[in-house]
Amino acid sequence: MQAATSHLNATFAALADPTRRAILARLASGQATVNELAEPFDMTQPAISKHLKVLEGAGLISRDRDAQRRPSRLEPRRLAEASAWLEQYRQFWEASFARLDHVLEELKPKKTRREKSSSR
Amino acid sequence: MLFYPESFKVSTPTDREIEIERDFNAPRQLVFDAFTKPELVRRWLLGPDGWTMPVCEIDLKVGGLYRYVWRKESAGMEMGMGGVFREVVRKEKLVATEKFDDSWYPGEAVDTTVFAERGGITRVKLTVLYESKEARDTATRSGMEHGMVAGYNRLEELLASFNATA
Numbered sequence: 001m002q003a004a005t006s007h008l009n010a011t012f013a014a015l016a017d018p019t020r021r022a023i024l025a026r027l028a029s030g031q032a033t034v035n036e037l038a039e040p041f042d043m044t045q046p047a048i049s050k051h052l053k054v055l056e057g058a059g060l061i062s063r064d065r066d067a068q069r070r071p072s073r074l075e076p077r078r079l080a081e082a083s084a085w086l087e088q089y090r091q092f093w094e095a096s097f098a099r100l101d102h103v104l105e106e107l108k109p110k111k112t113r114r115e116k117s118s119s120r
Numbered sequence: 121m122l123f124y125p126e127s128f129k130v131s132t133p134t135d136r137e138i139e140i141e142r143d144f145n146a147p148r149q150l151v152f153d154a155f156t157k158p159e160l161v162r163r164w165l166l167g168p169d170g171w172t173m174p175v176c177e178i179d180l181k182v183g184g185l186y187r188y189v190w191r192k193e194s195a196g197m198e199m200g201m202g203g204v205f206r207e208v209v210r211k212e213k214l215v216a217t218e219k220f221d222d223s224w225y226p227g228e229a230v231d232t233t234v235f236a237e238r239g240g241i242t243r244v245k246l247t248v249l250y251e252s253k254e255a256r257d258t259a260t261r262s263g264m265e266h267g268m269v270a271g272y273n274r275l276e277e278l279l280a281s282f283n284a285t286a
């Protein structure tokens with residue numbers, strides 16, 4: 001359940017902030033420069049840059065090193081890993097409950113209900 | 121043998137909770153036992169194949185401790201968690217804290233398990249409640265994520281929007 005935990009910590013920490021999630025949502029529709037991102041969020045460029053740094057550190061986005069405008073783009077792989085976490089959670093319980101079905105079946109009295117009521 | 125795997129549901133009712141629901145074809149007493157007797161718990165609370173539960177200790181009373189350790193021999197992996205029972209209503213309800221040894225969220229979460237029987241079928245509803253929003257914000261500042269569930273709700277939308285444009 002906890003494979004790649006440290007990766008996920010960084011990813012979820014980055015996703016904890018509503019502005020950063022909004023930035024990712026914006027980037028989902030195409031790459032954007034700091035300028036383009038700052039505008040709709042009513043934030044200063046340094047503030048946006050700070051968020052981008054966190055997202056980049058978590059591997060959620062990448063930025064072009066060479067281009068002057070350094071547009072940011074979404075890196076979907078890490079997002080997929082994060083969504084896999086809840087999927088793991090689901091798988092853990094689904095597999096466990098399937099086993100529980102059989103344990104419960106075993107726990108039931110071996111006699112049928114009819115026999116049980118007549119024996120009492 | 122009649123099982124109800126299709127009744128299994130995972131949802132995120134609020135930004136602090138995860139909820140799991142499942143129906144079992146057994147009376148509530150048996151289901152409650154299966155959730156609270158170590159010799160039974162260690163037989164099913166194992167997740168995917170390959171895991172065992174070398175440690176399963178349950179002191180079923182208010183203030184009592186429980187401790188689970190899972191091991192995957194083939195991968196040399198081990199993980200542990202435990203907590204304290206806050207409420208124990210036989211056959212009906214359990215409330216306990218949970219904390220993983222190597223936790224990816226700070227503080228403790230609180231698990232509430234409710235057992236409801238209807239016509240010989242027991243519905244189990246397990247709710248994991250993470251700490252306050254304040255705790256979450258503190259957690260965010262400390263670099264650990266507490267709002268992962270809230271984040272996940274939006275993540276779904278985000279992924280959907282990405283898929284739509286990819």
